[in-house]
Amino acid sequence: MLLGGNLPGLMRPLLRVVDLIRKKRDGGELTREEIAFLVEGAARGTVPDYQLAAWLMAVVCRGMTRAETASLTEAMLHSGDVMDFSALPAAKVDKHSTGGVGDKTSLVVAPIVAAAGLYVPMISGRGLGHTGGTLDKLESIPGFRVNLSLKEFREALIACRCALGGQTPEIAPADKKLYALRDVTGTIESPTLICASIMSKKLAEGIDALVLDVKTGDGAFMKKEQDAIALAELLADTGKQMGKRVVALITDMDQPLGKTIGNALEVQECLEVMNGDGPEDLRELCLELSAWMLFLGKRVRDVAAGRKLAQEMVASGQARDTFRRVVQQQGGDERVVDDPSRLPRARRMETVRSKQNGFVARIACERVGVASLILGGGREKQDDVIDPAVGIVLEKKVGDAVKSGDSLCTVHYNAGARLQEAMAMLEGSFVIRVEPPPPRTPLIRKIVGA
Ligand code: URA
Helix, strand or coil: CEECCCCCCCCCCCEEHHHHHHHHHCCCCCCHHHHHHHHHHHHHCCCCHHHHHHHHHHHHHHCCCHHHHHHHHHHHHCCCCCCCCCCCCCCEEEEEECCCCCCCCHHHHHHHHHHCCCEEEEEECCCECCECCHHHHHCCCCCCCCCCCHHHHHHHHHHHCEEEEECCCCCCHHHHHHHHHHHHHCCCCCHHHHHHHHHHHHHCCCCCEEEEEEEECCCCCCCCHHHHHHHHHHHHHHHHHCCCEEEEEEEECCCCCCCEECHHHHHHHHHHHHCCCCCHHHHHHHHHHHHHHHHHCCCCCCHHHHHHHHHHHHHCCHHHHHHHHHHHHCCCCHHHHCCHHHCCCCCEEEEEECCCCEEEEEECHHHHHHHHHHHHHCCCCCCCCCCCCCEEEECCCCCCEECCCCEEEEEEECCCCCHHHHHHHHHCCEEEECCCCCCCCCCEEEEECC
16 A cells, blocks of 8 residues: 655655554564554555554554654644644643543542633543543533534633543544554553553643553553553653653552442542542542642642642632533533432442451452443443443442441442342452551552653
8 A cells, every 4th residue: 555644744755554564563663754654544544454453463562662652642643633722821731540440530630620720621531441431420410411522622611611521533533543443453552552542632632731640550451560650651751752741640549549439429429529528549639630730730839739729629619610610511410519419320229248357458449340330330342321320339448447247338230130240249359357458558659750
């Protein structure tokens, strides 16, 4: 296949896709022009899927240099529209999480930071595997629309200083194409491909700064801390090469964040945090992420001042008021903000109880995520329909003392078909020991790129 390309600033000789597959297969370094050529071909549909898939596999096996990763990110970013919010009178900042169980901070940090005066154009994703997705959580609010056009996204951002939407066809179309291929060709697990996929979408938001929450532990995609750190360094470095202020927090995902897993249950917990309440780990992470966003967005002089300002936004009710405005702007029932009983509720509940005295030594985090998924809280197949009401509420977390018969967690469900499977999975997820476990590693394990 012979193609020219038109990424700005590139004069390109005619290239052959098969030569580029061979070059990467043999461990060669692709040039910016060669990468742009492949990515344009993916976005326009001029390179066939079998050649793209072969090239993706070569990338997974051989890896890419930092320069190649930056070129790939740049080409994927420019495969579609890049939003321009430079006329807005304050910095544009966002946060991205690599995904976890009960990981719901976006719904809290976006309104905190917007209430403090910065703009938050946030494009999020749906649940992936055992992890939840911001869009699915938001859609549990009756009427809430995440499928905004670029025009609607802009209007929401101007009206509320915060817009919460999904990837539109105009945003990084090459990522849409390549991600779908990666999903079915065993080529998701590549730091380079993950980095280019995440950063191309985030940079298309027209942001000045980005805070990354890179999860590590049993419930994360990066189970090992050193892998999470390597991904964080790659993400931060790539963002900086594209002229953005980027920092990455490596955070614990060895147990679910907060107490709830499941879409409407998680929205309710976020509202608790916006009311100055809620579980300590969730509150802590929301404040820290907000503080870094406020600092990178130059709203405050240091992270400590960012934290103080974030606390003020919660204590004064301004974060909650901003969230209410966003819900209203995006077509949702804003009454849920003051009356969470309007959120979808499961009809039935079942309790998982401890069979012994002792202390919770471990919660198998990924299994808890899978248990919520099989109750209907996530998707096993792409076209599965989510039940927003179902999920799990943890009554005990790691380190807590338990007595035989105590409730470990409550299962909220509607259809009973897979209840027993989920219950068995949850029973096996809690490891109870006689001795208290050693002190936990901190929630925020490391900061990369500060
Ligand atoms: N999230 C993305 O958007 N892309 C990836 O490749 C992995 C996670």
